[in-house]
Amino acid sequence: MSLRERLMADLKVAMKAGESGRVGVIRMITAKMKDVEIAGRAKGGEGLDENEAISALRGMVKSRTESATMYRDAARPELAEKEEGEIAIIREYLPPEMDDAALEAAVKDAVAETGATSMKEMGKVMAALKGKFGAALDMGRANGLVKALLS
Numbered sequence: 001m002s003l004r005e006r007l008m009a010d011l012k013v014a015m016k017a018g019e020s021g022r023v024g025v026i027r028m029i030t031a032k033m034k035d036v037e038i039a040g041r042a043k044g045g046e047g048l049d050e051n052e053a054i055s056a057l058r059g060m061v062k063s064r065t066e067s068a069t070m071y072r073d074a075a076r077p078e079l080a081e082k083e084e085g086e087i088a089i090i091r092e093y094l095p096p097e098m099d100d101a102a103l104e105a106a107v108k109d110a111v112a113e114t115g116a117t118s119m120k121e122m123g124k125v126m127a128a129l130k131g132k133f134g135a136a137l138d139m140g141r142a143n144g145l146v147k148a149l150l151s
Contacts, residue, residue, distance in 0.1 A: 003053050003093060004033065025089040032056050054135035060090050062140070095136050106133065107145040119150050 001009075007030055014022040036056045037048040064083045071080035098106065110128040114121065125146050129137055 003050065004030075004048075007033075007093065021085065022089060025086050028086075029057070029060070029090060029093065032060060051135040054094060057090055057094050058135065058138065061087050061094070064090070097138055097141075103137075103141060104145060106137070107142055107149060111146070111149055116150060119147070122146055122150055125150070 007026055011023060011026045011030070014026060033048055033053055033056060036052055040046075040048060040052060064087045068080040068083035068087070071077070071083065106129065107125070110125050110132070114124045114128050116122070116125045126139065126143065129142055129146075130139065
C-alpha cells in the first residue's frame with residue numbers, strides 16, 4: 001500500500017470515528033504531498049515518489065518541533081502540545097528511524113568510503129549517505145555524527 005493510499009484509508013477511518021484533530025492533520029499531510037507533487041511536475045518530474053514524500057514529512061516534523069519549542073519558550077504549553085500531537089500523527093507515516101548504533105555504523109562507512117579526513121569534505125560524506133539511504137535517513141542526526149567524526 002502506497003503512502004497516499006494509506007493516508008486516504010486512515011482519513012476515512014478518522015472521519016467515521018469523529019476524530020477531527022486527526023482528520024485535520026491527515027488533510028494537512030495530503031495537501032503537502034500535493035504541493036510537493038505539483039512542484040516536482042513543474043520541474044519536469046513525473047509525480048511524487050516515496051523519497052520525496054518522506055522528505056516532505058520530515059520537513060513537517062522539523063517545522064512543528066521548532067514551533068513547539070518556541071511555544072514552550074513563550075509560556076504557551078497548550079499550543080506546544082497541539083504541535084506535538086501533530087508530530088506524533090505525522091511520524092506514524094514515516095519509516096522507522098535507524099537506531100543510534102546503525103546510524104553511527106552507516107556514517108563511519110560513508111566516511112571510510114569517501115576517504116574524508118576533514119570538515120572540508122563533509123559534503124562528500126553527506127552526499128554518499130543521501131545516495132545510499134535517500135530520505136529514509138534523518139540527515140539532521142547524521143549531520144551531527146559526521147561533524148563529530150571529522151572534527
